[in-house]
């Protein structure tokens with residue numbers, strides 16, 4: 213008997229095969245994970261259909277009917293504020309013939325009407341009405357309106373304004389998934405009273421790179437900053453050489469989420485090129501210290517980067533929030549927003565709204581530096597001889613420390629591959645066990 217169901221492609225890998233692609237002790241990664249279609253297809257099932265994926269910022273969907281459309285892996289979803297105030301998410305694909313139900317990036321709707329035959333769905337995804345319903349009159353046993361709503365995302369939850377969803381009904385709660393990494397997230401989300409909001413719209417770009425390259429860059433790659441961004445940073449702020457202070461900087465990771473950061477308080481902010489913003493951060497430092505403690509007040513605005521596994525990244529101080537959406541093994545869609553504390557004065561918000569994209573956006577000075585490198589790294593994997601070789605991830609692995617305040621696996625100094633390896637260890641762990649759509653109960657016999 214042939215069983216149908218969602219499976220990996222031909223030559224399906226078995227549990228354990230993926231673990232050999234990532235060698236955390238030896239500090240090396242198999243290049244095939246950045247190129248092979250089979251591995252990419254497995255990522256969609258075992259990572260993007262299982263992890264908590266960033267969906268929206270609550271400030272984008274404040275009122276009933278407000279919605280945004282986004283992706284969880286390659287699954288298009290609608291994220292919507294319902295009438296009672298709850299946030300729901302459901303597949304953006306009609307249950308009739310699969311057409312995209314909502315074509316807009318964001319907006320406010322009373323219902324979502326499919327463009328093909330006019331089926332109409334409510335703010336919770338339920339099927340409200342279909343044209344010519346009498347044509348189904350003799351098909352009562354087949355046409356059950358209550359079962360034909362848009363498929364809901366299994367779990368949706370928020371952490372301090374960031375909305376996440378997972379397709380896995382058995383995934384651990386969001387707070388457990390984030391774990392102690394909230395200590396680092398709060399530098400972005402909770403530095404001032406009132407939380408955060410997104411300023412302006414979303415900037416999008418397609419990059420010819422594998423999604424893991426930007427994600428691993430943000431999780432821990434301070435190493436590239438001095439070299440990759442030297443010209444751009446000089447043009448934007450000064451000719452002064454950026455220097456690492458390994459005594460006053462760290463890398464830390466929790467559950468595959470990672471952040472690297474210094475403690476100078478202003479280096480990221482200075483990149484924006486506005487003394488007014490630097491002054492604001494300096495003036496507010498004592499207030500932030502009272503809220504988050506002295507150590508995190510020093511992290512606020514310092515050279516830093518962070519990634520929530522798998523694909524949500526941010527820079528505190530530069531105030532960019534972004535997600536890396538996979539569009540195939542060699543293409544990534546970047547979606548980026550400017551995020552600000554609600555308590556910031558309007559003039560600072562306006563400066564951030566215009567200054568942040570000049571550094572980090574599809575046309576941003578520093579973003580273009582990075583994008584070219586990630587595209588060239590990906591393209592190099594096309595070669596069959598090149599792809600057989602492994603990549604080196606052996607920097608700073610001996611620098612692990614116990615820190616009295618910093619949670620997670622902590623490393624002294626920003627120059628380290630430790631967070632990147634933690635990212636890939638999480639990747640390998642997930643890739644080595646079946647995802648929610650590979651279970652027996654999702655398979656059907658003909």
Ligand code: FES
Pocket residue numbers: 306307308309310311326327328329330331
């Ligand atoms: Fe949506 Fe037919 S495909 S109504």
Ligand code: FE
Pocket residue numbers: 436437440441578582
């Ligand atoms: Fe960079």
